[in-house]
Amino acid sequence: MNQVCGFQRNAESVASHTCRVQEHRWVNARYKYLKLQAEADLVAATRPGQFYQLKCPVTEASQPFLLRPMSVYGTGPAPGEIQFLYNVTGTGTQALASLAVGDSMQIVGPLGNTFTVKPEFRRILLLVRGVGLATLAPVVREAAQAGVAIVAVMSARSPEDLMRGEFLGTAPAEVHCVYDSDGSSEVSRVESLIRGLLADGGTDAVYTCGSQRLLMLLQRVLQDFPDVLGEVAMEQHMACGMGVCLSCVRLFDVAGSKQFLRVCRDGPVFAIRDVVGEVQYG
Ligand SMILES: Cc1cc2nc3c(=O)[nH]c(=O)nc-3n(C[C@H](O)[C@H](O)[C@H](O)COP(=O)(O)OP(=O)(O)OC[C@H]3O[C@@H](n4cnc5c(N)ncnc54)[C@H](O)[C@@H]3O)c2cc1C
Incomplete structure (x- = not known):
């Protein structure tokens, strides 16, 4: 894909x-x-x-x-x-x-660029935490309009922080909520949940935003689901926002080639598989 x-x-x-x-x-x-x-x-x-x-x-x-x-x-x-x-x-x-x-x-x-949401997708999965939901809410609306099935895994500190209505609006969706307050947002538990949701092979794409921890979790999981598209919107500190100042560069691995890309101009949406997690400088 x-x-x-x-x-x-x-x-x-x-x-x-x-x-x-x-x-x-x-x-x-x-x-x-x-x-x-x-x-x-x-x-x-x-x-x-x-x-x-x-x-x-x-x-x-x-x-x-x-x-x-x-x-x-x-x-x-x-x-x-x-x-x-x-x-x-x-x-x-x-x-x-x-x-x-x-x-x-x-x-x-x-x-910046945009998420890939194709009308022919059967089902998409969104893994969202915190204000990442603001970035992914338009994907929910676009998928719902195209008749693509939506599965949402929403992570928050507590039920009061979730903002489920703000994220999904009236879109039909299968929703799984996980919280820090009861331990259900713990990485290993979310990973099991995501693997279970992807297991039937009916998901075409996974999107995330808002948590480096969840991004790395998805990168790991997607290694076992090579046909699933994975995209993340990165939130990097930036100044100009137009690709000139280079303050928002991050390291990516695009098809085996290590590259510094500008989150503002080359992103903010990137393939999850291309993100390089831990960078040791010097
Ligand atoms: C492409 C993009 C889209 C974003 N979309 C949203 C959004 O829809 N809603 C939202 O609430 N926030 C979003 N952010 C983050 C938002 O830009 C920052 O929270 C904001 O700039 C903070 O400004 P401040 O002056 O209030 O805080 P500051 O005093 O500058 O910082 C307060 C806190 O915010 C963090 N922060 C500051 N700038 C950024 C940044 N650029 N990215 C991530 N964390 C930052 C700091 O580390 C600190 O913890 C987005 C960031 C990017 C790069």
Whole structure:
């Protein structure tokens, strides 16, 4: 099966866009949902897995300098609407959290490549943890629209952190939830679960985002399922987001050739099999 991730080299058309904040609310104690009104053409061109660089406002408490990368959580339902789901962690996202409905803000994008979701797939499996669900939610919607069966393994600290509704919406899915709070998210237990779910040979692709531990687990498991496509969206610290500054390079092994690739421009979606886990420098 082709292991090349969905591809959209569109930096030539990337620009800064002024948007209006249409909706902005807390989803739980740590995550906020942000809906912006942008140009309809821009939003229509945005694909699952792509991201935007968000210009966070300068406030009294926070003076974020760099733009912050955020995956597109969703588009629509009205033309030009673009949605983000983000964890309020540090300087940039705290400043972002202060935006009020009606404010304007700048976003740059869409950036990066896309997941491969083929309408002929019979079933896909998504392994998601934390804010990785924001990145993978568009895959759920695309698969559901194409009639592809969805199996989701959702991992979280506790049931309160899960955000099942935010991830799956109304999409029909077989869902397995695992938690740190009861030990069910332990790597060996998740690995057994995933192996069991793949065992019947009916899964065409596996996707993940949000946890290096789960990524490495999948890489190990996929060695025993060579026909299953595996893709991951990497979340690497980055500055420009357009492939110029090289601050987000990571080492990959593409068909036996070791290469440093830019997560922002060559990714953020990569074949799980190509990721090099532990790198010893010097
Ligand atoms: C392609 C891409 C898509 C992303 N999509 C989302 C998303 O949909 N929702 C979401 O909540 N977050 C997402 N992130 C992570 C998000 O960009 C960071 O959480 C954010 O930049 C933190 O900014 P800050 O100033 O609030 O925090 P900082 O003060 O800069 O950092 C706070 C914490 O976030 C971590 N962090 C900072 N930058 C990154 C980064 N680029 N990647 C991973 N961890 C980082 C730091 O290690 C620290 O633990 C994405 C990152 C990338 C690269």
